[in-house]
C-alpha cells in the first residue's frame with residue numbers, strides 16, 4: 001500500500017435523541033492512500049455522511065458529538081486541533097462536496113463572489129486575482145462561458161453546472177483530500193457520468209486523494225482503488241477494489257454484490273436495500289455479538305456471543321467476520 | 326349642535342349649517358359628492374380645525390413622519406443586532422435576557438410606557454425636556470422647507486434648534502420603537518435559526534468560513550427577507566401607535582388631529598385621516614416589495 005494520507009481509528013460519533021444515544025458511527029477504521037480514491041459504501045443510515053462530517057469536524061453539535069477515536073490527516077490528529085486551525089484546513093487542504101448541488105450555494109450572492117470569498121480565505125490574493133483564479137477553476141471544471149457564469153447567481157445555472165462550480169470551489173486551493181458525499185445522486189444519469197469523469201480527471205491532474213461516498217458499487221468500480229463497506233456504524237470489509245469484486249468475504253458485501261444486476265448500471269437506493277433480507281439493527285442498544293447476525297445466512301454460535309474484530313487477511317484485505325477471523 | 330354650541334343652536338342657524346355642510350341632501354348623494362371630491366384630492370372641510378382636511382393633514386404629516394421615522398430607525402438599529410445575537414446564542418443567557426427585555430416592551434401599552442418614560446426621565450431625573458411638542462418653547466421654529474425639523478433646522482444653520490428638536494424626539498421615539506422591538510427580534514431570530522440549517526451554510530462552513538462570518542454574511546441576508554416584510558408591516562403599526570404617543574407627548578402630528586376629530590365628532594377629519602393612512606400603507610408595501618429585489622436576486626419584479 002502507498003503512503004497513507006488519512007487514517008481513521010475507532011471513530012465514534014453519537015447523537016443525543018429523544019429515544020436515547022444514537023451511535024451513528026460506532027468504531028470506524030479506514031485508510032485513504034495518497035493520490036487514490038477510497039469508496040465508502042453501505043445502505044442508507046449506516047453512518048457514511050456522519051463519518052464524512054466527523055472528518056470535517058462539522059457534525060452538528062448538539063445533538064451530535066465525536067466521542068472518541070483518532071482521525072490522522074497528513075500526519076496530525078484532526079480531533080486534537082483547535083477550531084481556528086481546523087477552519088484554516090477546511091476548503092484548503094481538506095475539502096468537501098455535498099449531495100445537493102441545488103441548495104448547496106448561497107442564493108443571494110453571485111457565483112464569482114462566493115468563489116472569490118473562499119479563495120481569499122485561504123490564499124493571500126487581491127479580490128481581482130481571486131476572481132481570475134475563480135475563472136481559471138471554472139474553466140478547469142469545464143464550464144462553458146465561465147466569465148459570464150461568474151456574474152450569475154446560482155439559480156441561473158443547472159444542477160450539473162452548480163455541482164461543477166462547487167467542485168471548482170472545493171478544489172480552488174489545491175486540497176490534499178476531497179470528500180465527496182454522494183456528489184452525483186441528485187443528478188441525471190448522463191450528468192452523473194460527466195461529473196464522475198471530471199472528478200477522476202481532476203484527481204489525476206492535481207494528485208488529490210478522494211473519499212467517495214456512494215450507494216452504488218458500480219460507481220466504486222469505476223472511480224475507486226480502495227473500498228470500505230460500512231454497516232451499522234462500522235466498517236465490515238476493507239479491500240482493494242479488484243480484490244473486493246473478485247473475492248468479497250463478508251456476507252453483507254456478498255449481499256450487496258448480488259443485489260446489483262449489472263456492475264456498470266447505477267442502482268437506485270431503495271432497490272439495493274430491499275434485496276438483503278432483514279432490518280438494520282437499532283443504533284440505540286446494539287446487541288451483543290456481530291451487528292449483522294440477524295441478517296446473515298452463515299450465522300453460528302460465536303456470532304451471537306462475541307463481536308468480531310477487523311482482521312487483516314494480507315494485502316490490505318480486511319474483514320470483520322468470524323468466518324474469516 | 327356640537328359645532329355651534331348650545332348658545333347659537335337656533336333652528337335657523339342649524340338649518341344654514343346643514344346646508345353649508347351638505348347634510349340637507351340624501352345620504353347616497355352625499356356619498357357620491359364626497360367620492361367625487363376625493364378623486365380631486367379634496368377630503369372635505371374640517372370644522373373643528375377650521376381648514377380643509379387635506380391641508381391640515383399635509384401640514385401635520387411631517388411631524389408624524391419625523392417621529393415615526395426616527396422611531397423606525399431606532400427600532401431597526403436595535404432589533405437587527407439583538408435578533409442576530411438571539412439567533413446566535415439561541416436558548417442561552419443572552420437570548421433569554423433579550424427575550425425578557427423585548428417582551429416587556431410588547432406587553433406595556435404605548436401610552437403607559439410613554440408616561441413612565443416622562444415620569445422617570447423628565448420628572449425624576451430631569452434628563453429629558455418637557456413632553457410638549459417638537460421644539461423647546463424658547464427655541465424659534467426654522468422657516469418651513471420640508472416640515473421635518475431635523476432637516477429644516479440644519480438647512481437654517483441653527484444647531485441649537487436642531488439639538489432641541491432631537492431631544493424632543495428621543496422619548497416619544499423610544500416609546501414607539503420599544504413596543505415593536507420584540508416582534509422583529511423574534512422574527513429575525515427564528516429566520517436565522519432556520520437559515521442556519523440550510524445546505525449552503527454547511528457548504529460555507531466546509532469551505533473554511535468561520536461561524537461568525539457565516540452568520541453575518543451568509544445567514545443574515547437570507548434571513549432578512551421575511552423580516553423585511555415584518556418591518557414594513559411594522560412601519561404601519563408605528564403610524565398607528567403614533568396616535569397615542571402624540572397625545573402623550575403633545576406632538577402636533579396627524580395622530581393628534583385624528584384624536585381631536587373624534588373628540589369633536591368631526592367626521593371629515595377622521596375619514597380624511599383614515600384614507601390618508603391607507604395610502605401611506607400602500608406606499609410602504611410597495612417599498613417593501615422593491616427592497617426584496619435588492620435583498621434576493623431570485624425575486625423578479627415586472
Ligand SMILES: Nc1ncnc2c1ncn2[C@@H]1O[C@H](COP(=O)(O)OP(=O)(O)OP(=O)(O)O)[C@@H](O)[C@H]1O
Pocket residue numbers: 015016017022024042043044045046047048049050051060063064215283
Ligand atoms: N442531525 C442528526 N440528529 C440525530 N441523528 C442523526 C443526525 N444525523 C445523523 N443521525 C443519525 O446517524 C445515522 C447515520 O446517518 P448518516 O446520514 O451518516 O447516514 P448515511 O449512511 O449517510 O445514509 P444515506 O445513505 O441515507 O445518506 C442516522 O441513521 C441517524 O440516526
Ligand SMILES: [Mg+2]
Pocket residue numbers: 048049050181
Ligand atoms: Mg448520507
